[in-house]
Amino acid sequence: DAKTTQPTSMDCAEGRAANLPCNHSTISGNEYVYWYRQIHSQGPQYIIHGLKNNETNEMASLIITEDRKSSTLILPHATLRDTAVYYCIVRVTRRLNSGYALNFGKGTSLLVTP
Amino acid sequence: DSGVTQTPKHLITATGQRVTLRCSPRSGDLSVYWYQQSLDQGLQFLIHYYNGEERAKGNILERFSAQQFPDLHSELNLSSLELGDSALYFCASSAIRGNTEAFFGQGTRLTVV
Numbered sequence: 001d002a003k004t005t006q007p008t009s010m011d012c013a014e015g016r017a018a019n020l021p022c023n024h025s026t027i028s029g030n031e032y033v034y035w036y037r038q039i040h041s042q043g044p045q046y047i048i049h050g051l052k053n054n055e056t057n058e059m060a061s062l063i064i065t066e067d068r069k070s071s072t073l074i075l076p077h078a079t080l081r082d083t084a085v086y087y088c089i090v091r092v093t094r095r096l097n098s099g100y101a102l103n104f105g106k107g108t109s110l111l112v113t114p
Numbered sequence: 115d116s117g118v119t120q121t122p123k124h125l126i127t128a129t130g131q132r133v134t135l136r137c138s139p140r141s142g143d144l145s146v147y148w149y150q151q152s153l154d155q156g157l158q159f160l161i162h163y164y165n166g167e168e169r170a171k172g173n174i175l176e177r178f179s180a181q182q183f184p185d186l187h188s189e190l191n192l193s194s195l196e197l198g199d200s201a202l203y204f205c206a207s208s209a210i211r212g213n214t215e216a217f218f219g220q221g222t223r224l225t226v227v
Contacts, residue, residue: 049215
């Protein structure tokens with residue numbers, strides 16, 4: 001799996017958009033970009049994933065550059081409850097007759113302030 | 115609520131003891147993953163089971179073992195416990211077909227004293 005690089009920490013004002021970058025310059029053609037977050041000692045929570053097109057769901061948007069070497073997770077209107085560690089993970093979606101193990105790095109600690 | 119149930123939520127035990135952590139995956143999910151999260155190591159993948167068979171091993175110690183039963187629930191057994199085994203242990207499950215996201219339980223906090 002390709003390695004990812006994320007900033008250690010970021011701040012964002014409540015109500016503003018939070019843009020979390022991720023670098024994955026060694027990503028290969030069949031690898032997806034996944035984002036999870038972990039709110040203080042709770043189980044990690046899936047946010048979104050994508051291959052090469054931009055994706056949007058009720059939680060966030062994922063913007064992947066054309067060369068796929070980096071991506072940005074966007075929380076459009078951050079709230080205090082979005083304070084969490086955000087993990088960018090690159091992984092093949094599945095292997096034949098097998099699941100997959102997500103390899104979490106250090107992630108980005110996002111602090112949303114009032 | 116992710117649909118993944120872990121018990122117990124908290125566990126305090128002494129060094130040298132053995133404990134069993136239990137995980138019930140979401141209904142219909144065949145894959146179960148175990149992760150360990152300690153303060154200094156972050157989330158570490160331990161082991162993956164699919165439909166009762168071991169599929170992948172990560173950084174799992176020989177003192178640790180796991181199994182997945184016919185009803186798909188899984189147990190993680192930790193033996194000869196050491197202070198350094200104190201951590202949060204998470205279980206996750208996922209489907210194989212269609213949506214491949216993993217759903218995590220709320221974890222078991224193990225404290226070894």
